[in-house]
Amino acid sequence: MADAPAYIVANFIVHDAAEYRQYEKGFFPILKRHGGSFFxxxxxxxxxxxxxxxxxxVVLFQFPSEAAARAWYADPDYQALSEFRRAGTELxxxxxxHGLPPRA
Structure with a gap:
Protein backbone atom coordinates (compact mmCIF):
# COMPACT_ATOMS: atom_id res chain seq x y z
CA MET A 1 0.00 0.00 0.00
CA ALA A 2 1.33 3.47 -0.87
CA ASP A 3 1.97 6.00 1.85
CA ALA A 4 -0.70 8.57 2.51
CA PRO A 5 0.21 12.18 1.73
CA ALA A 6 1.03 14.58 4.52
CA TYR A 7 0.22 18.26 4.59
CA ILE A 8 1.93 21.11 6.39
CA VAL A 9 -0.07 24.16 7.43
CA ALA A 10 1.85 27.15 8.75
CA ASN A 11 0.51 30.37 10.23
CA PHE A 12 2.83 33.26 10.97
CA ILE A 13 3.09 37.02 11.06
CA VAL A 14 5.93 38.59 9.10
CA HIS A 15 7.56 41.37 11.14
CA ASP A 16 10.89 41.60 9.26
CA ALA A 17 10.36 41.24 5.51
CA ALA A 18 14.09 41.22 4.68
CA GLU A 19 14.76 38.26 7.01
CA TYR A 20 11.71 36.43 5.71
CA ARG A 21 12.77 36.98 2.08
CA GLN A 22 16.05 35.19 2.87
CA TYR A 23 13.94 32.23 4.03
CA GLU A 24 11.73 32.32 0.95
CA LYS A 25 14.77 32.29 -1.38
CA GLY A 26 15.99 28.95 -0.05
CA PHE A 27 12.66 27.32 0.80
CA PHE A 28 11.55 25.87 -2.53
CA PRO A 29 14.70 23.90 -3.44
CA ILE A 30 14.65 22.15 -0.06
CA LEU A 31 10.90 21.50 -0.33
CA LYS A 32 11.34 19.92 -3.78
CA ARG A 33 14.30 17.83 -2.58
CA HIS A 34 11.90 16.08 -0.19
CA GLY A 35 9.13 15.63 -2.77
CA GLY A 36 7.09 18.53 -1.43
CA SER A 37 4.58 20.58 -3.40
CA PHE A 38 3.55 24.14 -2.59
CA PHE A 39 -0.23 24.69 -2.79
CA VAL A 58 -1.29 30.91 6.21
CA VAL A 59 0.71 28.54 3.98
CA LEU A 60 -0.25 25.07 2.75
CA PHE A 61 2.06 22.49 1.16
CA GLN A 62 2.10 18.71 0.68
CA PHE A 63 4.55 15.81 0.88
CA PRO A 64 4.11 12.31 -0.53
CA SER A 65 4.26 10.82 2.98
CA GLU A 66 4.66 11.65 6.64
CA ALA A 67 8.23 10.33 6.47
CA ALA A 68 9.05 12.81 3.69
CA ALA A 69 7.50 15.69 5.67
CA ARG A 70 9.49 14.79 8.78
CA ALA A 71 12.68 14.40 6.74
CA TRP A 72 12.14 17.89 5.29
CA TYR A 73 11.68 19.41 8.74
CA ALA A 74 14.71 17.58 10.16
CA ASP A 75 16.93 18.40 7.16
CA PRO A 76 19.95 20.35 8.48
CA ASP A 77 19.74 22.68 5.47
CA TYR A 78 16.10 23.45 6.30
CA GLN A 79 16.84 23.97 9.97
CA ALA A 80 19.65 26.40 9.10
CA LEU A 81 17.38 28.23 6.64
CA SER A 82 14.50 28.35 9.14
CA GLU A 83 16.58 30.67 11.34
CA PHE A 84 15.62 33.41 8.85
CA ARG A 85 11.94 32.53 9.33
CA ARG A 86 12.38 32.52 13.08
CA ALA A 87 14.11 35.93 12.94
CA GLY A 88 11.59 37.47 10.55
CA THR A 89 8.27 36.09 11.74
CA GLU A 90 6.19 35.26 14.75
CA LEU A 91 5.15 31.65 14.21
CA HIS A 98 -2.09 13.21 7.93
CA GLY A 99 -3.80 12.64 4.60
CA LEU A 100 -6.02 9.72 3.73
CA PRO A 101 -4.41 6.72 2.05
CA PRO A 102 -5.22 6.29 -1.63
CA ARG A 103 -8.37 4.33 -2.38
CA ALA A 104 -8.12 1.15 -4.35
Whole structure:
Protein backbone atom coordinates (compact mmCIF):
# COMPACT_ATOMS: atom_id res chain seq x y z
CA MET A 1 0.00 0.00 0.00
CA ALA A 2 1.33 3.47 -0.87
CA ASP A 3 1.97 6.00 1.85
CA ALA A 4 -0.70 8.57 2.51
CA PRO A 5 0.21 12.18 1.73
CA ALA A 6 1.03 14.58 4.52
CA TYR A 7 0.22 18.26 4.59
CA ILE A 8 1.93 21.11 6.39
CA VAL A 9 -0.07 24.16 7.43
CA ALA A 10 1.85 27.15 8.75
CA ASN A 11 0.51 30.37 10.23
CA PHE A 12 2.83 33.26 10.97
CA ILE A 13 3.09 37.02 11.06
CA VAL A 14 5.93 38.59 9.10
CA HIS A 15 7.56 41.37 11.14
CA ASP A 16 10.89 41.60 9.26
CA ALA A 17 10.36 41.24 5.51
CA ALA A 18 14.09 41.22 4.68
CA GLU A 19 14.76 38.26 7.01
CA TYR A 20 11.71 36.43 5.71
CA ARG A 21 12.77 36.98 2.08
CA GLN A 22 16.05 35.19 2.87
CA TYR A 23 13.94 32.23 4.03
CA GLU A 24 11.73 32.32 0.95
CA LYS A 25 14.77 32.29 -1.38
CA GLY A 26 15.99 28.95 -0.05
CA PHE A 27 12.66 27.32 0.80
CA PHE A 28 11.55 25.87 -2.53
CA PRO A 29 14.70 23.90 -3.44
CA ILE A 30 14.65 22.15 -0.06
CA LEU A 31 10.90 21.50 -0.33
CA LYS A 32 11.34 19.92 -3.78
CA ARG A 33 14.30 17.83 -2.58
CA HIS A 34 11.90 16.08 -0.19
CA GLY A 35 9.13 15.63 -2.77
CA GLY A 36 7.09 18.53 -1.43
CA SER A 37 4.58 20.58 -3.40
CA PHE A 38 3.55 24.14 -2.59
CA PHE A 39 -0.23 24.69 -2.79
CA UNK A 40 -0.99 28.23 -1.73
CA UNK A 41 -0.66 31.00 0.80
CA UNK A 42 -3.04 33.68 1.99
CA UNK A 43 -2.18 36.87 3.83
CA UNK A 44 -5.83 37.54 4.72
CA UNK A 45 -7.50 34.22 5.57
CA UNK A 46 -11.11 34.24 6.75
CA UNK A 47 -12.06 32.32 9.87
CA UNK A 48 -15.58 31.12 9.23
CA UNK A 49 -16.17 29.80 12.74
CA UNK A 50 -14.36 29.71 16.05
CA UNK A 51 -13.35 32.14 18.75
CA UNK A 52 -9.66 32.57 17.83
CA UNK A 53 -9.22 34.06 14.38
CA UNK A 54 -5.76 33.54 12.90
CA UNK A 55 -3.65 36.49 11.93
CA UNK A 56 -0.96 36.79 9.31
CA UNK A 57 0.03 34.45 6.53
CA VAL A 58 -1.29 30.91 6.21
CA VAL A 59 0.71 28.54 3.98
CA LEU A 60 -0.25 25.07 2.75
CA PHE A 61 2.06 22.49 1.16
CA GLN A 62 2.10 18.71 0.68
CA PHE A 63 4.55 15.81 0.88
CA PRO A 64 4.11 12.31 -0.53
CA SER A 65 4.26 10.82 2.98
CA GLU A 66 4.66 11.65 6.64
CA ALA A 67 8.23 10.33 6.47
CA ALA A 68 9.05 12.81 3.69
CA ALA A 69 7.50 15.69 5.67
CA ARG A 70 9.49 14.79 8.78
CA ALA A 71 12.68 14.40 6.74
CA TRP A 72 12.14 17.89 5.29
CA TYR A 73 11.68 19.41 8.74
CA ALA A 74 14.71 17.58 10.16
CA ASP A 75 16.93 18.40 7.16
CA PRO A 76 19.95 20.35 8.48
CA ASP A 77 19.74 22.68 5.47
CA TYR A 78 16.10 23.45 6.30
CA GLN A 79 16.84 23.97 9.97
CA ALA A 80 19.65 26.40 9.10
CA LEU A 81 17.38 28.23 6.64
CA SER A 82 14.50 28.35 9.14
CA GLU A 83 16.58 30.67 11.34
CA PHE A 84 15.62 33.41 8.85
CA ARG A 85 11.94 32.53 9.33
CA ARG A 86 12.38 32.52 13.08
CA ALA A 87 14.11 35.93 12.94
CA GLY A 88 11.59 37.47 10.55
CA THR A 89 8.27 36.09 11.74
CA GLU A 90 6.19 35.26 14.75
CA LEU A 91 5.15 31.65 14.21
CA UNK A 92 1.65 30.79 15.42
CA UNK A 93 1.80 27.17 14.32
CA UNK A 94 3.50 24.72 11.97
CA UNK A 95 1.24 21.68 11.83
CA UNK A 96 1.54 18.31 10.08
CA UNK A 97 -1.78 16.86 8.93
CA HIS A 98 -2.09 13.21 7.93
CA GLY A 99 -3.80 12.64 4.60
CA LEU A 100 -6.02 9.72 3.73
CA PRO A 101 -4.41 6.72 2.05
CA PRO A 102 -5.22 6.29 -1.63
CA ARG A 103 -8.37 4.33 -2.38
CA ALA A 104 -8.12 1.15 -4.35
Missing amino acids: TYDDNPDTLEGSEPREGR KFLTLL
